Amino acid sequence: MKGGAGGDHVSGHRQVQPVPAAGPHGGDGARVAAALGLDVSEVLDLSASMNPFAPDVAAVVARHLDALGRYPDPIAATAALAARLGVDPDRVLLTNGGSEAIALVAAEIGGHVDEPEFSLLPRGGGPRWRSNPNNPSGLLAPPDAAAGVWDEAFWPLATGTWTRGDGDAGAWVVGSLTKLLACPGLRAGYVLAPSASDLGAVRRRQPLWSANGLVAEALPELLDMVDLPAWSAGIAGLRCRLVEVLRAHGLDPAPSDACWVLVGAPGLRETLARRGIVVRDCASFGLAGRARIAVPDEAGLDRLAAALVSEPGGGGLDRLAAAPPPTRGGLPEHGGSPAASFGAGNNSEVPRRDGRGESGKPVGIGTGPPR
Numbered sequence: 001m002k003g004g005a006g007g008d009h010v011s012g013h014r015q016v017q018p019v020p021a022a023g024p025h026g027g028d029g030a031r032v033a034a035a036l037g038l039d040v041s042e043v044l045d046l047s048a049s050m051n052p053f054a055p056d057v058a059a060v061v062a063r064h065l066d067a068l069g070r071y072p073d074p075i076a077a078t079a080a081l082a083a084r085l086g087v088d089p090d091r092v093l094l095t096n097g098g099s100e101a102i103a104l105v106a107a108e109i110g111g112h113v114d115e116p117e118f119s120l121l122p123r124g125g126g127p128r129w130r131s132n133p134n135n136p137s138g139l140l141a142p143p144d145a146a147a148g149v150w151d152e153a154f155w156p157l158a159t160g161t162w163t164r165g166d167g168d169a170g171a172w173v174v175g176s177l178t179k180l181l182a183c184p185g186l187r188a189g190y191v192l193a194p195s196a197s198d199l200g201a202v203r204r205r206q207p208l209w210s211a212n213g214l215v216a217e218a219l220p221e222l223l224d225m226v227d228l229p230a231w232s233a234g235i236a237g238l239r240c241r242l243v244e245v246l247r248a249h250g251l252d253p254a255p256s257d258a259c260w261v262l263v264g265a266p267g268l269r270e271t272l273a274r275r276g277i278v279v280r281d282c283a284s285f286g287l288a289g290r291a292r293i294a295v296p297d298e299a300g301l302d303r304l305a306a307a308l309v310s311e312p313g314g315g316g317l318d319r320l321a322a323a324p325p326p327t328r329g330g331l332p333e334h335g336g337s338p339a340a341s342f343g344a345g346n347n348s349e350v351p352r353r354d355g356r357g358e359s360g361k362p363v364g365i366g367t368g369p370p371r
Contacts, residue, residue: 019273022047022281024119026292027184029278038276044300047280049260051157052297053234054182055225060218061186067213074211077219081177081190084223085162090196093203094211094219098153098176098189104202105172105191111149116285118151133158136285136292138256147171153179153189158257160232167192179259181222188215235259238295245301246293249308259295262287275307 020035022028029045032038074094082089095101102120105111110126116136121129127148132141132155140158141147150166153176167173173192178184188211193199239256246253246263253261262282266289269281280292296304 019270022269022283024284026280026294028280032273032278036273042276044277044296044303046294046296046300046304047278047292048184049154049179049258049292049294050182050184051180051231051235051259052182052238052295052300053231054180055222057181057183057186057218057222060221060225061214063221064214064217067217070213072209072211072213072216074216077211077216080220080223084226085167085192087167087192088196091167091193091199093191093193093199093206094215095189095191095206096210096212097178097184097187098151098174100187100206100210101174101176101189101191102151104205105149105174107205108202109148109172116287119284121151132164133256133258135258136262136282136287137254138258138260138262140257149174151175154258156180156228157232157235157259160229162228163192167194170194172198177219177222180226186215187212188219235295238297238301241301242293242295242304245305245308248305251308253293260292261295262290262292264290272304272307277304277307 017036020028020031023031026047026049027045028047029043030040033040033043078092078094079089081094082092085092093101093104095104099120102122106122106129110124111122111129112126113121113123113129117129118131118135121131129149129151130141130145130147131151131153132145133139134141135151135154147166149172150164151174152163153174155164155175156162157180163173163175172194175190175192177188177190178186181188191199191202193202239259239261242261243253246261251263251265251268253263256262260280268291269279272279280294282288282290282292293304
């Protein structure tokens with residue numbers, strides 16, 4: 001997620017246009033850009049929580065464009081992903097994004113959630129589904145927490161490991177490579193079933209050739225570029241910097257283990273959108289007046305800091321900073337996060353400009369250029 005240029009993108013002689021209402025999910029950057037007359041490349045979209053250290057996915061995919069002339073064959077990609085997860089390939093189903101993984105498993109076994117939770121998880125009868133870390137709170141579940149299905153879309157970036165291992169204990173796991181590789185347009189997700197026989201029923205629900213040919217061909221190469229420990233540590237460092245930036249402007253972000261933070265600031269989305277930065281309105285989670293802000297790269301942090309200044313005349317962020325901070329009401333309790341054991345779950349180690357924390361220990365960086 002590239003930071004892009006700073007400044008007020010909708011001031012000067014342009015006619016002020018209304019900021020479009022937030023959608024039910026993140027990723028509003030293109031829609032906001034169109035409404036405000038901006039090029040989408042001018043918008044810093046922090047409403048979608050992507051890996052700021054992801055490799056150049058477009059360059060890798062470009063080497064596999066000949067796949068467009070063949071029907072997709074996901075066998076090699078599935079085997080490569082299963083090897084990372086440490087399981088047999090016959091327990092893994094490659095899907096058209098994490099959303100298809102959720103839909104397939106939900107159609108087979110149903111499920112319910114304890115709110116607030118990710119909106120695509122089922123809300124009916126059946127086993128409990130849990131996102132880990134929780135979306136929207138960003139907090140990791142306690143080590144002894146149980147569920148029938150775990151959504152681990154953000155687990156690798158929060159912990160530096162591929163999976164908590166609940167699939168080996170009889171639970172289903174769904175995941176998304178979209179966040180890990182910062183490529184929401186490519187659509188790559190997966191189901192990890194408790195057993196090969198369990199996966200068979202879900203596999204039969206999936207339309208043929210659902211996972212596209214570009215994913216099938218490029219994924220093994222992309223997985224070779226993944227460095228979870230370094231990416232997770234790097235995100236933890238950037239998250240500390242993000243917290244510092246927000247606190248410097250009177251905002252009080254809640255603790256998080258994930259690649260985002262929650263902050264109580266009614267009107268923040270509209271104010272920042274007019275400066276070319278989009279954050280996630282959390283009203284769809286039942287958390288009115290709160291925003292979810294993705295952890296950006298270094299350039300994005302600098303741009304956000306520049307945007308979080310008072311507007312001429314004393315409005316803007318001075319007003320927002322007076323909003324009450326988010327409370328624990330309605331959010332899951334942390335319950336003893338295991339994140340610290342992975343070096344990724346606290347906000348205590350603030351990185352210096354030389355890439356090391358206050359203790360002098362290195363704060364990990366990614367293997368690819370920041371996005």
